[in-house]
Amino acid sequence: MSLLNLRLQELHNKLHAKEITVTDLVDESYKRIAAVDHKVRAFLKLDEENARKAAKALDEHSGEGHPRGLLFGLPIGVKDNIVTEGVTTTCASQFLSNYNPIYDATVVSKLKEAEAISVGKLNMDEFAMGGSGENSSFYPTHNPWNLEYVPGGSSSGSAAAVAAGEVYFSLGSDTGGSIRQPAAYCGIVGMKPTYGLVSRYGLVAFASSLDQIGPLTKNVEDSAYLLQAIAGHDPKDSTSLNTEIPDYISALTGDVRGLRIAVPKEYLGQGIDPKVKDAVLTALKVLEGLGAVVEEVSLPHSEYAVAAYYLLASSEASSNLARFDGVRYGVRADNPKNLLDVYLKSRSEGFGNEVKRRIMLGTYALSSGYYDAYYLKAQKVRTLIKRDFEQVFEKYDVVIGPTAPTTAFRIGSQTEDPLTMYLNDILTIPVNLAGIPAISVPCGFSDGLPVGLQIIGKALDESTILRVAHAYEQHTDFHKQRPQL
Template sequence: MNYFDESLTSIHQKLVAKEMSATELAKQTIANMKETDKDVQAFITINEDEAISAAEKIDAAGVDEQNILSGIPVGIKDNLVTKGVKTTAASKMLGNFKPIYTATAVQKLTDAGMVMVGKTNMDEFAMGGSTENSAFKTTKNPWDYTKVPGGSSGGSAAAVASGQVLGALGSDTGGSIRQPASFNGIVGMKPTYGRVSRWGLIAFGSSFDQIGPFTKTVADNAAMLTAIAGQDQHDLTSSDKAVPNFAEKLDAGVAGMTIGLPTEYLGEGVDDSVKQLILAAAKTYEQLGAKVVEVSLPHTRYGVAAYYILSSSEASSNLQRFDGIRYGFRADNTKNLEDIYVQTRSQGFGDEVKRRIMLGTYSLSAGFYDAYFKKAAQVRTLMINDYTEVFKNVDLILAPTAPTTAYALGAEVNDPMTMYMNDAMTIPVNMAGLPGLSMPVGFADGMPVGMQLIGRPFDEVTVYQAANAFEKATDFHKQNPQLGGQN
């Protein structure tokens, strides 16, 4: 069982028709994962026994004919806690951590009948853009094993792109769902901040983090987001706005819509091949009846600098709890309390995590708070105002997801500034808390390119509507990788 040419609908129909049981599906999925993942390395933990047990319970109760998610295997990023199942955040610090509760988003998928088959690899504590910062393994891009899958949710994206699962959850702090979706040629959605509960997500930047789904198709993505969205009493930042069926207007088309094309997203630093594919997508939308206009988001150029000050500041605060006292890794042969703290954090955290803790602590320190953190927060407000103005005249914004296709493993992991700039297209969306979806827009040199659709706050319905219209007009989502080969 690989899922290259399947969808939630096609698998659901097979389950309902009893062409296969949920248990058989889980077993076949796990068998394929074990074989495929020898090369892809998308999973940290394969949840075999628990998954088969969950599938058996679904079969005993009967697959829900009205629920497209019933009995479907799913992958979960390893920074979402899962009761009794190891949750590491890809860090030595949590190498053997088994949580005592399950994250709300994961629980909602389980309640909807999805079967968690494994925990996916990621950059340590979600800090990175290539999944090379994991303490345990390096995930490969299914289209070319010499290329990165993106990050930090690279394991979830690679698991879907390589046909191991139909859907997976990731988290997005500055582009960590959308950028790997672009690099892997699949659909990835970062919902509006507050649309999905963050309870049970191991925090990186609390005012930026959002959980969202990876899938092969827009319709599948909308179905998964519908299942996980909604207010949660455990998360006071979760919104009380009503959750629509995000698939309700999938087939409504884009006729009459106005789509903005920001000049700042098509300038210096964006590969010409990427730029041409985005311009071609704009023409496709015009042919489908939308109006495409040029817009400006002038403070975009400050986004990367402001984001890394703000998110690192929040990270330095959030990661204080990992001190070797309460849970997680503790260094051996320490002499006193201070030594426990110093040695535990020195040995337990990787270089990128230490880099961001140091940057954040510096930005929050006396004498520098006003110069750095406060200024960055003011820039964030200016960026929010840019979007507010643009959305007075457009329904959506169309932009590249990333400035390039997936780059070679090892090419940028030792060059933090270059790696940070890869997020220049995605960071502004997190700064403003907006919904953003990446989907395939074509190929360059045999590698997928993603386009980003950015919507008004809590208007994921329109984002999905426009994404589905493009998907129906093209066949990029039907292209599958020759695993690790020349594509």
């Protein structure tokens, strides 16, 4: 068995007893990457020299007194829109193919403080715009469960690398489901924290009011440990919440007796694959058997979430990506005639089709004469969606449903149909619009592909969704199953 398949506590004990070294763990990660990543294509850039130096340094000083956290020495992958000092950060775009950051994102600094080791940068949809991993300007990532299928997106490499056993865990970003949907497709755990709980400093912005960094892990316990390490106030991020961070590990009690679960009828209605629905209903029966109370509710404005999201996210993208002009950031086009031509040619050559599509949509929604009709109306719908959740949470502890309406689809099957592609996020988008936390955990398989269960909680109540997810996980073994590459 690979060392990276052991439970976190087991690895920590082995490191503490000097049965293994950090170098052994890093070796294991790079051996696995060498063996399978030519099939999976999860990584864009490996940082092997720095990773091995860091491992050696940790091994040399491992007996020098200061207590080691449970993340000590563990190999981690970082999504390529999270900046890393001295390591190319491209957002999977040709536009940033030459961008070498001079600082670390706050989450990367926190992981270094926890003495985890970054082994490389992970593939993604360009500028996090996509739900399949196919919009990377370098190459698409493949689903480890079936290489002919997508791994989901935009955190495609982050999910696939964990599922394929290439890293112990990874960081992704979630704007409309970009952690939870690929986690569901790849049969792992993916968590989107409350907006502002984890610093966005150093995350290349797509939609600033929606983006949130979070963990992708093999199980719920690891998710709690990783969230504990990266959560917290950051004065460098004006949207960071100055709130006390609870002990997420202590929430993993396995006890859900008396817990009230809301199941929105809109989340199990038309458009949901029957096999996905069956897996979710079976999961709810497991939680009922543990003493939870399950009742049907309505989130009536959910049907407008996709339309509102794509107007708001595209509008923010149009604004955020204006800085990429061939002058301040990114690759500049050759032989421009004048300054306007620099902008035009650099952006035309640097951005892919999906990024251009969203910039155009956002620019239109923000333009004079259309702002009130589109952008302002979408903001009002966002408020209604948030109120729907607030009303449900007055009576219930969590909301549960599928993470995605279907399992993963074949690579290339939806690339010519962006509207169908957008609808794959119909169940995850409302969470981002409301700014609340949610987690996806494996709850079954359909035709050999994983199904994800989404557990949604109140703002800043990550402890409860972790408790529910962990209790469910302890009574199933879906999270233990690994793809055979």
